[in-house]
Amino acid sequence: MAAGDDARARIQRLLVTGDNRLKQGVAPEKVRESYEQALAAAREAGLEDAVRPLVELRLADLDARTR
Template sequence: MGAPDDGRAKIQRLLVTGDTRLKQGVATAKVRESYLAALEAARESGLEDAVGPLVELRLADLDAREAGAPPPVPPAA
């Protein structure tokens, strides 16, 4: 197993990749693939308790988008 910082960097990279794909309109299957890979990396790094809820929120949002719900409105600045 690598250093914890390596695991965190991999998780962060996968989450950012998924977010970027989502913003660019890439197929939701590819977005989901990135998020699930981040969750798997979190499990492997022992960080699932910290990262899991964040990934679950992203997956729930993705499910809503696939079901035809409009994207959430960003909070006012």
């Protein structure tokens, strides 16, 4: 697996982890942590521009749920 594919898989895994945590009612801090880790991994891999909109939507949804 190429390094880019590995980074994409890690980012996807972190996003799905955050989504699952949200659905399971895990503490919002843990959900946010998963999403922020996905964004950090995307930044490291040079994929931030592609991933940031996805993370921003998820964080906005998380914020709306916790108000």
